[in-house]
Amino acid sequence: MRYDSVTAAIGDTPLVRIEPAVHGLRHIDVYAKLEMLNPFGSVKDRAAWNMVRPGLESAVERRSQIVELSSGNTAKALSVIAGMYGLSFKSVTNRMRVPEVRDLLLLLGAEIEELPGRSECLDPTDTEDPLTLFHRALSDPDSTYLHTDQYYNESNTRAHELGTGPEILADLDGRAPDWFIACVGTAGSSTGVARALRAADPRVHVAGLVAHKSDFIPGIRTIDEVHEVGLFDPATYDTMASVSADEAIEGMLTLNRRCGILAGPTGGAAFHGAVRHLQAVDTPTADGERRTAVFIVCDRVESYLSYVKQRRPDLFGLKERKNSLRDVSEAELGAVVSVPAHEAEAWIGTAQPLIIDLRSASAYTALHIEDSINIADELFGELVRGGLPFSRRRPVLLACPVGDRSARFAALLTRMGHSEVRSLDGGIIAWRDAGAPLVRD
Known part of the structure; x- marks a missing residue:
């Protein structure tokens, strides 16, 4: 195949059957759509090209x-894509959590701006959040930027409705297919593919997968976070389930x-969630x-080696680290003292605990x-x-x-012998919503 531009190679990715000996299902054939084989390495190639293309000519003229x-x-x-057209690109985020992605963006000439957001992701309902304010400024019709706006741009969804799904x-x-199982991030691929498949057969069952609330999986949001995404529509999914980082x-x-498929953690979450979901319906048909x-399979494993390590x-021949959140049991988590904002505020006034904010520096x-x-x-x-980083007798609020996340750390510290550690129930967002005082640096 010969192309005049690398963007012409986006799409037409393989659909590969997973051997039944691998997934263990007796009556269902499972296929992986290898979006990792797009030219820039992920399912997002389709959305990026579809979102940016309409404004490229004008952006080049204005040097946007x-x-x-x-x-x-x-x-x-x-x-x-920006580099191909002689333009610059800026990535705006609350926090770069994967070092390999940061390094690759810098290698590609991107500018990275970490804006202080109150929470880890964009919350469009929080009108005072700096990240939300910046998003609104970018979306202004008079903005000089070419803002692709992946969380609200229907071109994200259409890239998959007109491409991946067909x-x-x-x-x-x-x-x-009888089932389509999709991890939910911006919701563009899951929504677009679901529309295309259901147009062919309305009986297609769509299962959405989100990250477990206490876990971080690159490219997947938690159930709370997906509701902040403009493209997310709960009606798209017949069922929703969570997947842990370990899974x-x-x-x-x-x-x-x-399988010889060099998938990253998102693809692994999709496979694990698919098999788990299908095991319950693996019965012969009439x-x-x-x-x-x-x-x-959204992307490749090479970008996530530090995440996995x-x-x-143990996968890299290293010893398992002690005092890890991975070891916290559900019983330990259930025993944590989580205090709502008004009780925490009163406790701060009387016990004067050490208050530790676990968010990113910009959010803090x-x-x-x-x-x-x-x-x-x-x-x-x-x-x-390395052990308790402060006196075990000093009251602590996480x-x-x-x-x-604070609840899991509280469980871990309690196991390590800390006498009085509590977690702020609902976190900083609940504290803010309760009208409790916050200060700004």
């Missing part, structure tokens, strides 16, 4: 900068080692025909509880692995965006 609120694959694809149908000889890595390893299911050092700078200290969760995890 392309801007997107992204810390992952969308930013990667847009930075490549390709799946064509590769299945025009017949829609995502296990699914990834299966694809890597047994006519004896096998049914089909499709999931998407941090969570599974935007707004935080007075007299709290900022130790981002990843750094705090490193400190805890706070994070929504209260999930």
